[in-house]
Amino acid sequence: MDSIIKLEDIKVKEWGTAKIEFEVTDENGNPIDGRIAVKINQKTHFNTKVKDGKFSEVMDFSSYHNKEYRLDVIYGGNAECAPSMQTAKIIVEKADPIFISIKELQNACYRLKKWIEVNKKVPGKILIDKHEVTIGNLFNLLVTAVKNLSENNKDDIELKWVQTPSVSSETITEDMLLSYDEYIKITEDLYTEMDENKFCPGFVDYNEEKIGFMNLIYIYSTLITNSSVDNGLLSGVYVTPWKKVVA
Incomplete structure (x- = not known):
């Protein structure tokens, strides 16, 4: 039948x-x-x-x-x-564009850092102004926010989709300090890559070592949490190996 x-x-x-x-x-x-x-x-x-x-x-x-x-x-x-x-x-x-303010991002980053420190991992999503935002889309927002603040652009940021990587690969074993110029260079490269490919990288290369995607989320959350539209970005940011962050 x-x-x-x-x-x-x-x-x-x-x-x-x-x-x-x-x-x-x-x-x-x-x-x-x-x-x-x-x-x-x-x-x-x-x-x-x-x-x-x-x-x-x-x-x-x-x-x-x-x-x-x-x-x-x-x-x-x-x-x-x-x-x-x-x-x-x-x-x-198609829906109307969704825009996220720096203040809303700061609130999300503060909650995200606390969540990571308690749960020892990165969540798949985070709630921002009643919107469930995937961690890849959040990373795209954070990178865009850092780039904008470096250019004195204080506008709200449009939520755009990028693919979250399935693997976070890291090789750094010691704490390091990224200067303003160093992390802005990384930011510009990340922004270009995600804008063109719609995909978050699993890592970035730095001094022949890899900083993994999960650690990048933590680093950029730190940058946004401690920056503002009035006072600008940090002069530098410390990078701790991810294994130590979640130890």
């Missing part, structure tokens, strides 16, 4: 969440059980079983910024019904 997946296009607001839901029935319209896979642009996001023919899950779409994505649902079949596949679209409706 044939199986039928009742799937429609899904509309989601940029930076928002949306519910992926559909029904799986036999050719007579009766709900059926079995294993299903849900893929977006060929990447599997759900691999589970449907019971009574229904699937419904809320998904975070904050990293989806193209106009459309392909949505595939694959049903694996059961003893009575054959496998089937249905395709639809995820349509992303």
